[in-house]
Amino acid sequence: MATVDKKGNIRGSIGPNVYRMWRGIKVIQSKPKRKAKRTLNSKEASLEFGMCSSTARVIRTAFGWAYKAYDGGMINRFTKAVRNAVFASTKEIGERDIHDADLSFLKGFQFNNNSPLDKVLKIRPSAELSEDNKVIVNLPPMAKKDIKAPYAEEYGIRLLVIAFDFKQRVYSNIAAKEIRITYDRAFEGGAVVFDEALPEGRLVAVSMSIYAYKAGFEGGRETINTVQWSPGEILNLWQLPFNESKEAKNVVKTELPVYVNHDMGYLGHFSLAKIAWLRRKAEKTKEADSKPAEKEASVAPDLPKGDIRF
Template identity: 30%
Template sequence: MARIDGKFIRGMAGDLTFRKVKDKQIVQGKTKKAQIDMTAATYNAAYIFGRASTLASYIRVQIDPIIGFYDGGMISRFTGECNQILQQAATADENVFDYSQNHFNRLNGFEFNLESPVKNYLFAQPIVTLAEQIVTIDLPEIKIPKELKAPENVQYCTVAFSVSLFDLSTNQYNSTEIKSFEIEWKPRAFSFPAQQLVFEGSPGCLCVIALALYYSERTFAGKAVLNNKKLSPSAILKADFCPGETVPKNGWQEMTFNDKKKRKKAKKEKKEV
């Protein structure tokens, strides 16, 4: 509501805004922004991007306990990869995605910190085996320091793996399971024996396996982790579906996605004759 203030008017009246600037009366009209009429293809792409962004967030949160430090562009890069996956998996049917073409393999090798990528530190290749109820990770014998690099003053290296499960047919996920083993550094070259880690799987569910390296040293107060913003190797080892058909689950948490709304067409302004 506009009001008179001495010789001037202040406030709003209809589509006009009245202001006093020094000794002058300023009158401004509201700017009418033209509504953009999105094509059906553009609207669908925007919807899928929104769903991909939400899924990427759920995956990142589940992996977060072992990621540590990540680079500034990681979230954008990861969301972009998930968007490419869902765009490829989208079908003509609304809210139906076909993941039979192993689209999530696109995430294999995704680095969370480009300042210290895992591929520059770990050269021994873990082997992942997916069964309906079991996920097995076999790491071969590691020749150190040839196949596992470390910065100076390191006395220990912890190799950690996480397994996160997502049922994309029911929009549910299970709590992440984390397992690790520690390697004590030696002043001379040595070999660390092969390791096998076994995790819980779930038939028909997306399984995202991540790994991270933690370096530490011994102090009078115990072990001190040396990882920092420039030294925090972590990456996705594998993203794929466990074989089999999904089954009802107890204790899993829900993933919430925004519903696809009906596309609105922009109103055309009437031209004055």
């Protein structure tokens, strides 16, 4: 409601507008809109996005050796790819993470769109997982002329295999190999087999990148990779199952090598715990609202006893 003061100025609200004086000036403002109350679904979607963002950061950090530099949009592109992979899971929100995701959304991801690997190389590599859980990278014959790159004395084809366990919040560097190519030394091509045993239940990813080298200090080598040229790609990913069958329990397990587990600083488990808490809270509220209100029994007033003189 608005009023008119002694000077004829309108003060207060009329409809969606508020009238007031500010430093002798008549001001008309729109009423502030009430902030819409967020629904349970919107809160869950926001928390899952936070989980995906944390997941993407962990994988990017782990593959830091796969690329010297990345393009400006890589962080957002990779977070979106992880979000799409998790969203495509057959499980419902709050019950899924990257271990339940459709990993095809991450296969072929380029760490640097300024020099994508599929444009730098004239031929395409591939990666597969054998029946006995060995990572195999199939590389075609490669010479200097097959690499679209700035001048360098030597080129390195770098392969990395990393295993992630987001349930335990650790990852392990399984293996790394680098094949050197010069003007007078080409690679004849073939299958590069990683014989290292893989931990069960983990997400295993293999990357390929190219480093260009020049002569460095005291006869060493230093890379000339930059933001403009630093190709790197995730070739493939696999989610390894847990072997929990009854037959497997009776089989003597082969002793696996002890890998160094790196703490990944993953925060996605907090998002999943918060989603579960919100659902329990909503369920309790729903149960309380569904119960009929109990009528209080009428209580007789405590009247004075005996005759009352009037």
